[in-house]
Amino acid sequence: xxxxxxxxxxxxxxxxxxxxxRRAAARLLRGVYWIYLLEAxxxxxxxxCTQELxxxxxxxxxxxxTSLTLTYVITVVHLATFREAACNPGAALESVCRGTAxxxxxxLLIVLQLGxxxxxxxxxxxxxxxxxxxxxxxxxxxxxxxxxxLGGTVLEAAAVELACAFAVQAVAMHVHRLEEKLRVHLFxxxxxxxxxxxx
Numbered sequence: 001x002x003x004x005x006x007x008x009x010x011x012x013x014x015x016x017x018x019x020x021x022r023r024a025a026a027r028l029l030r031g032v033y034w035i036y037l038l039e040a041x042x043x044x045x046x047x048x049c050t051q052e053l054x055x056x057x058x059x060x061x062x063x064x065x066t067s068l069t070l071t072y073v074i075t076v077v078h079l080a081t082f083r084e085a086a087c088n089p090g091a092a093l094e095s096v097c098r099g100t101a102x103x104x105x106x107x108l109l110i111v112l113q114l115g116x117x118x119x120x121x122x123x124x125x126x127x128x129x130x131x132x133x134x135x136x137x138x139x140x141x142x143x144x145x146x147x148x149x150l151g152g153t154v155l156e157a158a159a160v161e162l163a164c165a166f167a168v169q170a171v172a173m174h175v176h177r178l179e180e181k182l183r184v185h186l187f188x189x190x191x192x193x194x195x196x197x198x199x
Contacts, residue, residue, distance in 0.1 A: 004066070006133035007056045011049050011074060014123075018045035019081055032105075035084070040112040042078075042085035047120030049074055055128075059135045064196070071195045075188040089113055090165075160198045167194055 018041050025037045053074065057067060086092065092109040095101035101109075128136040152160075171190050175183050 003056065003060045003133045003135040004062065006136070007052050007060075010052050010127055010132070014045055014048040014052070015077055015081065018042065018048075022081070022083070036108065036112055038083060039085045039087070039109055040116045042082045043087040043113045043116035044120045044123075045081070046078060046087045047117045048123055049078070051120060051124035052127075055135065055139055059138065068192055068196055072188050072192040075191045076184055079184040079187055087113065164194045164198055 021041050022038060025034060025041070029037060053070070056062070056070075062070075089110045092101070092106040092113070096103055096106045128139055131137045131140065167190060168187075171187060175186060178186060
């Protein structure tokens with residue numbers, strides 16, 4: 001249970017740090033610089049939280065109701081704080097195909113997203129090296145390596161990823177029909193259901 005509370009603290013710290021940067025940047029930056037910083041900071045937040053949740057899910061052996069509740073809540077938090085950020089290279093490429101962004105702008109977004117992901121990995125390793133919980137100490141002994149990143153064969157992982165991407169895209173195509181306050185909860189429910197089905 002201590003591992004869960006420490007992980008919740010790490011998640012809260014990452015979200016609050018990123019939100020502070022977003023708010024400061026909103027006052028200081030305008031135009032395209034704001035969009036690029038928003039994308040980088042939101043991607044950093046997503047990757048930090050994903051690293052911690054993956055570690056928690058693999059080592060803490062939480063009961064399914066706790067895991068799914070945590071998935072739902074953190075998804076709502078992400079969607080509420082990301083604003084216009086997509087945090088996905090596929091979305092940047094889609095904007096090029098739709099003609100809403102240039103190839104150079106999309107390439108820069110993708111580079112920023114990948115850079116933020118690398119920074120988040122380093123941040124997570126730094127937090128884990130503090131040894132705030134037994135889970136972090138055990139993970140440190142393995143050199144912060146992921147032992148089974150796919151959880152199955154490559155074909156199974158690809159099939160799950162394809163099904164999840166299709167479901168999320170289908171929701172994204174039709175979510176504009178709902179009231180704005182319900183959109184976040186619909187996405188969170190769909191993602192939680194996909195985590196349950198895919199796990």
